[in-house]
Amino acid sequence: MTLLSAEGLTKRFGGVLAAKDVSFGLEGGEMLAIIGPNGAGKSTTFNMVGGQLRPDAGRVTLAGQDITGMPPRAVCRMGVGRTFQVAQTFLSFSVIGNVQMALIAHHGQTRMLLPDAMAMHQDAALALLERVGMAAQADRPIGELAYGDVKRVELAIALAAAPRLLLMDEPTAGMAPAERSALMALVAGIARAERIGVLFTEHDMDAVFAHADRILVLVRGEIIARGTPEEVRADPEVQRVYLGHSGTRAAERARRAHG
Amino acid sequence: MQWDFLLVQSLSGLASASSLFVIASGLTIVFGVTRIVNFAHGSFYMLGAYIAVTVVPWLLEIDRSPWLFFVGVLVSALAVGALGVLMEMLLLRRIYRVPELFQLLATFGVVLIVQDLVLLVWGPVDIPGPRAPGLRHGVVILDQRFPAYELFLIAVGPAVLGLLWLLMHRTRFGVLIRAATQDREMVGALGVNQAMLFTGTLFLGAALAGLGGALQIPRVSANSQMDLSIITEAFVVTVIGGMGSVPGAFIAALLIGQLQAFGVLIFPKITLVLVFLLMAVVLVIKPWGLLGKPEAAAGRVVLPEGILDPRPLDRAGKMLAALGLAAVLALPLLDAYAVKVGTEVLILALAAFSLNFLVGNGGIVSFGHAAYFGLGAYGAGLLVVKAGLPMEPALLAAPIAGGAFAALFGFFVVRLSGIYLAMLTLAFAQIAYAVVFQWVEVTGGDNGLVGVWPSRWAASREVYHYLVAAVTVAAIILLRRVIHAPFGATLRAARDSAQRADAIGVDVRTHRWLGFTLAGAAAGLAGGLYAFSKGSIDPTLLGIPMSVDFLSMLLLGGIQSVLGPVAGTAAFHAAKDFFMPLTDHWRLFLGLSIIAMVLVFPRGLAGAWDTLRRRRA
Amino acid sequence: MSRFALSRRALGAAALLPLARPAFAQNAPIRIGELNSYSRMAAFAVPYRNAMQQAQDAVNAAGGVMGGRRIEFVFRDDGSTPGDAVRVAEELLTRENVAFLAGTFLSNVGLAVADFANQRKRLFLATEPLTDALTMAQGNRYTWRLRPSTFMQTRMLVEAIRGRNVRRWAIVAPNYEYGQSAAANFKRLLPAAIPGAEIVAEQFPALGRVDAGATVGALGQARPDGIFNVLFGADLTAFVREGNTRGLFERRTVVSLLTGEPEYMIPLGEETPEGWIVTGYPWEQVTGMPTHQAFVDGYRARFNDTPRKGSLLGYVTVQVIANLLNKANTLDNEALVDALRDLRTDTVVGPVTMRGIDQQGTMGTWVGETTLRGRQGAMRNIRYADGADYMFSEEEVRAARRT
Numbered sequence A: 001m002t003l004l005s006a007e008g009l010t011k012r013f014g015g016v017l018a019a020k021d022v023s024f025g026l027e028g029g030e031m032l033a034i035i036g037p038n039g040a041g042k043s044t045t046f047n048m049v050g051g052q053l054r055p056d057a058g059r060v061t062l063a064g065q066d067i068t069g070m071p072p073r074a075v076c077r078m079g080v081g082r083t084f085q086v087a088q089t090f091l092s093f094s095v096i097g098n099v100q101m102a103l104i105a106h107h108g109q110t111r112m113l114l115p116d117a118m119a120m121h122q123d124a125a126l127a128l129l130e131r132v133g134m135a136a137q138a139d140r141p142i143g144e145l146a147y148g149d150v151k152r153v154e155l156a157i158a159l160a161a162a163p164r165l166l167l168m169d170e171p172t173a174g175m176a177p178a179e180r181s182a183l184m185a186l187v188a189g190i191a192r193a194e195r196i197g198v199l200f201t202e203h204d205m206d207a208v209f210a211h212a213d214r215i216l217v218l219v220r221g222e223i224i225a226r227g228t229p230e231e232v233r234a235d236p237e238v239q240r241v242y243l244g245h246s247g248t249r250a251a252e253r254a255r256r257a258h259g
Numbered sequence B: 001m002q003w004d005f006l007l008v009q010s011l012s013g014l015a016s017a018s019s020l021f022v023i024a025s026g027l028t029i030v031f032g033v034t035r036i037v038n039f040a041h042g043s044f045y046m047l048g049a050y051i052a053v054t055v056v057p058w059l060l061e062i063d064r065s066p067w068l069f070f071v072g073v074l075v076s077a078l079a080v081g082a083l084g085v086l087m088e089m090l091l092l093r094r095i096y097r098v099p100e101l102f103q104l105l106a107t108f109g110v111v112l113i114v115q116d117l118v119l120l121v122w123g124p125v126d127i128p129g130p131r132a133p134g135l136r137h138g139v140v141i142l143d144q145r146f147p148a149y150e151l152f153l154i155a156v157g158p159a160v161l162g163l164l165w166l167l168m169h170r171t172r173f174g175v176l177i178r179a180a181t182q183d184r185e186m187v188g189a190l191g192v193n194q195a196m197l198f199t200g201t202l203f204l205g206a207a208l209a210g211l212g213g214a215l216q217i218p219r220v221s222a223n224s225q226m227d228l229s230i231i232t233e234a235f236v237v238t239v240i241g242g243m244g245s246v247p248g249a250f251i252a253a254l255l256i257g258q259l260q261a262f263g264v265l266i267f268p269k270i271t272l273v274l275v276f277l278l279m280a281v282v283l284v285i286k287p288w289g290l291l292g293k294p295e296a297a298a299g300r301v302v303l304p305e306g307i308l309d310p311r312p313l314d315r316a317g318k319m320l321a322a323l324g325l326a327a328v329l330a331l332p333l334l335d336a337y338a339v340k341v342g343t344e345v346l347i348l349a350l351a352a353f354s355l356n357f358l359v360g361n362g363g364i365v366s367f368g369h370a371a372y373f374g375l376g377a378y379g380a381g382l383l384v385v386k387a388g389l390p391m392e393p394a395l396l397a398a399p400i401a402g403g404a405f406a407a408l409f410g411f412f413v414v415r416l417s418g419i420y421l422a423m424l425t426l427a428f429a430q431i432a433y434a435v436v437f438q439w440v441e442v443t444g445g446d447n448g449l450v451g452v453w454p455s456r457w458a459a460s461r462e463v464y465h466y467l468v469a470a471v472t473v474a475a476i477i478l479l480r481r482v483i484h485a486p487f488g489a490t491l492r493a494a495r496d497s498a499q500r501a502d503a504i505g506v507d508v509r510t511h512r513w514l515g516f517t518l519a520g521a522a523a524g525l526a527g528g529l530y531a532f533s534k535g536s537i538d539p540t541l542l543g544i545p546m547s548v549d550f551l552s553m554l555l556l557g558g559i560q561s562v563l564g565p566v567a568g569t570a571a572f573h574a575a576k577d578f579f580m581p582l583t584d585h586w587r588l589f590l591g592l593s594i595i596a597m598v599l600v601f602p603r604g605l606a607g608a609w610d611t612l613r614r615r616r617a
Numbered sequence C: 001m002s003r004f005a006l007s008r009r010a011l012g013a014a015a016l017l018p019l020a021r022p023a024f025a026q027n028a029p030i031r032i033g034e035l036n037s038y039s040r041m042a043a044f045a046v047p048y049r050n051a052m053q054q055a056q057d058a059v060n061a062a063g064g065v066m067g068g069r070r071i072e073f074v075f076r077d078d079g080s081t082p083g084d085a086v087r088v089a090e091e092l093l094t095r096e097n098v099a100f101l102a103g104t105f106l107s108n109v110g111l112a113v114a115d116f117a118n119q120r121k122r123l124f125l126a127t128e129p130l131t132d133a134l135t136m137a138q139g140n141r142y143t144w145r146l147r148p149s150t151f152m153q154t155r156m157l158v159e160a161i162r163g164r165n166v167r168r169w170a171i172v173a174p175n176y177e178y179g180q181s182a183a184a185n186f187k188r189l190l191p192a193a194i195p196g197a198e199i200v201a202e203q204f205p206a207l208g209r210v211d212a213g214a215t216v217g218a219l220g221q222a223r224p225d226g227i228f229n230v231l232f233g234a235d236l237t238a239f240v241r242e243g244n245t246r247g248l249f250e251r252r253t254v255v256s257l258l259t260g261e262p263e264y265m266i267p268l269g270e271e272t273p274e275g276w277i278v279t280g281y282p283w284e285q286v287t288g289m290p291t292h293q294a295f296v297d298g299y300r301a302r303f304n305d306t307p308r309k310g311s312l313l314g315y316v317t318v319q320v321i322a323n324l325l326n327k328a329n330t331l332d333n334e335a336l337v338d339a340l341r342d343l344r345t346d347t348v349v350g351p352v353t354m355r356g357i358d359q360q361g362t363m364g365t366w367v368g369e370t371t372l373r374g375r376q377g378a379m380r381n382i383r384y385a386d387g388a389d390y391m392f393s394e395e396e397v398r399a400a401r402r403t
């Protein structure tokens, strides 16, 4: 069964049609990228899937279950983890504290009144940090980290919910190029190993063409093209509207790398 | 009821609305630009009236002309504007960077200072102002006589609205005010001289308050209580209108004026409740007021104000806590009065601690925490006085009463955020206050109820002290534990990023609601203990001054620290107890101490202690 | 007139003197704890304190009490809330070693201190709180009141309109206990005084924030023949101005509590309405009472100010206390309370008896009509209404105090 399917998602903000009839499907273990210029409606689409925004029209189903309009917390409990375009973490917590908090929430223990929260799920949290390469920084306040590292921790937080689906809005923004591909490789590895579906957006075309299985191109709220990286790269409309020269070069680089 | 009467009644409403708008517009502009909730706005209003009753008669000695009257009114307004500038330069300028709550508290310090200065300068006797020459008479409208001066006042509101519109749209200063109201960072980025903008805004805001006060002198005598009676109404108007919105304030003032004019006909006894009910209803339906806009979701991420990373006490902390506990236990060795004060400190410390559970740990700023304290006291007191129960079961009822009302009010409160949330807590507290105040048959009205004394075994000062010590220390330890536990951590997490908390599966609203209820229950317990220590209950326990006291205590202690509020309570209560017998003007000293504290220890006593230790280390 | 009143404690603390002091040495002064709203209600309380000091000095100059001991009042602000007041009372009893307590202004504060005194078994002479509850439903053995209560003053006014042909009445009162109970008393007493009278409107504006225009409009609409007013202070000024302009008081009988007291009359100034029937203190027109004149002269000379109702009350309070101490000749509070029962004192307003059954003093007040003299309000046709004639009946007292 399709893990995630979006049908006809539409969202209007006053006079702006931020998303218009957006439909797509995503399988477990698949990496689906949404690309498009600034203001195209990528985050809006994410937010409609993640429950942060209620679509004006359309349906979102997760493994056959309708989750349209459910609040984020419910969507999370259905097995969806996400990261935000502007990283959202618990700034007053330590790095490991952030992950522990996510684990406490995942285990439904947020109403416990007596045990010491920071003594709970330490090993599991450390293991998650290990996976994203942040174990060494576990005890630092998260506010002290470089932004790229915060993004990694956010990934660990998202993974704490043992998700079936990961929503990643610009996961590598603010990272150095080398770091970016390392992170995307990490995500791809996890996705394929655990059959997690990943929906992500990226402005870095290298990362997109290197790791996406399929790509959606969103412009002014509408999907103008979709397909494998090759198909999208070859699409003249996409080239004209969005990718232009630099995008084509990135796609070629990616193909060479995969050789 | 004839329609000509209704018309004249609605004219009365319009006159009140007009006056209210002039005052509230200043408050809302100051808030829009500086984001400071200026309690001292009511003091500016009062100063406007006092200056006018001094200046205007002096001018009228020269010539009894209407023009000189209005010159006097304008001079008073400008003088108050200058005082606003003074306050901005001496105080506000130093505290733009400190947490919002501290700013609020500092302006409350100004309120206390002005109250006593007014008494010192003008004396305690109300001073009647002269009537406006040429507008002394009544005008007959449809067989009803209506004061000409009030017809004039009706015109003042729209005139001020129009002038403000011109100012906002036709001058550079006004455009900057609007820009700052919409987006503060933008103004900083534009490189505008912020200090000038803020000083100018305070001048405008204070002058409007002063104008409002000066315009009142033909109607009411200048008196030392007019500051607090106007400030709550001005808050209500700005909140209903949407904070920062001048047209919103205009609409809200019209609404409230009419509500009062016709409210007295239908519900002559509960006009006070009506106003706050309206505010509560508006906030529940329109969380940002009628014309307000949601705070632009901050793109940047900042460290929240409050408890950051609660750690187990280190050695010095443990020693300090042990020392404090030993002092509490040893008080009876000192003298009887020390025991009494110690008992009160313990009780208030629990209340302040429970407030910090909300403010420091949950980021939920409550301006009305005294409501739950007072309702707890009433829960216990009513059982003793009306049902004849002994202290023990009554004390059990106190946290239940506090918690139950916190659950009821909190259900609506946690739907909002930021300043609007705070204002809704204030509205509910005022509703509770008004009901307790006016429901004489049950609550004894403002007289309250007496005879709430401890059971015989706990009747002595010392035994009751130990009982209070046992209960409050246990409750504080328990609450502290909750702060460290998953529930407390979840509240902290939701405060840091509600979006992230939601995305990891936390039902933020429900947790906040439960937290609000728990804090209300703890405050209720404190209230019950307080009732038995005083032997009586009365509405002042739920009043705004009590809520402000609690906030002062926890700010003095430091909202970043778990145990700071306890120290803050001890310091605050000791200071009050020290100044009160010293002089009639203890408010002045209290106000000065509060301001000094905000300036010197912006992170409270706990913050100062931290800094001290870090310097040693 | 406002000044920093430094208390003994402050001076002592400043000089770092040891706190301990010989408690009840034979010739040590007798200390009496006086708590009142000196800060919040300064217009009343400061003249009150002035006169107390004046009276204290007079008593001490005349040789003191109990065979040569001086009296000394320890003044404290009661914070205007019951919570603060009870703590201050505790401080007076424990730290200042006062013999007993006196004072308070607000009714809720008075009631709380009264109950506290009952708990501690110490005498409390309430001076200003007007609430009937203090000596009736919530009366206790240790609490006594000197000045006429809400009921007594209302009754004086109702007597003044007895038999007049004024049938339709409107009531305006501040919405708190004092206003409500004055209104209730008026409604209760009116039918006996004016058969067939009815209440056609009631307005209860919030204390301190009367919306004068709306209130006056609502009252006028009911077309009453008479108005019973309980508003005072800033509310009263606003109400009177609005009513004058709108003609609310024209051709109407207005009966008004406390309006003749200088505290409330002075701020009315030239707006003082003509012909209101009021209770008050027209000190200038009180004649034929030499001791009263001496009090007034002494007060004016010493404080360079005219006496207020509070001044009179403060002075009489000290006279009663001095008499009590002389008669009891002990500081034992049980004996003091017993001595106070039906104690008769000759005061500057004439003889005052502390009636034993409800522990209420028979001090009276003046009833008369308001008038404008120059640019100041004054009273005319005045008459001293002796409190003894207006008290609750003994049956009522017994019924109220039994529970």
Ligand SMILES: Nc1ncnc2c1ncn2[C@@H]1O[C@H](COP(=O)(O)OP(=O)(O)OP(=O)(O)O)[C@@H](O)[C@H]1O
Binding pocket: A013, A014, A016, A017, A018, A036, A037, A038, A039, A040, A041, A042, A043, A044, A045, A085
């Ligand atoms: N809450 C909102 N209210 C009003 N308009 C909004 C809101 N959120 C988004 N928009 C508008 O909707 C459009 C799509 O925004 P969205 O954030 O989805 O774009 P995006 O593709 O994520 O862009 P970027 O690459 O810059 O992140 C934009 O025009 C934006 O201004």
Ligand SMILES: [Mg+2]
Binding pocket: A042, A043, A044, A085, A169
């Ligand atoms: Mg985006």
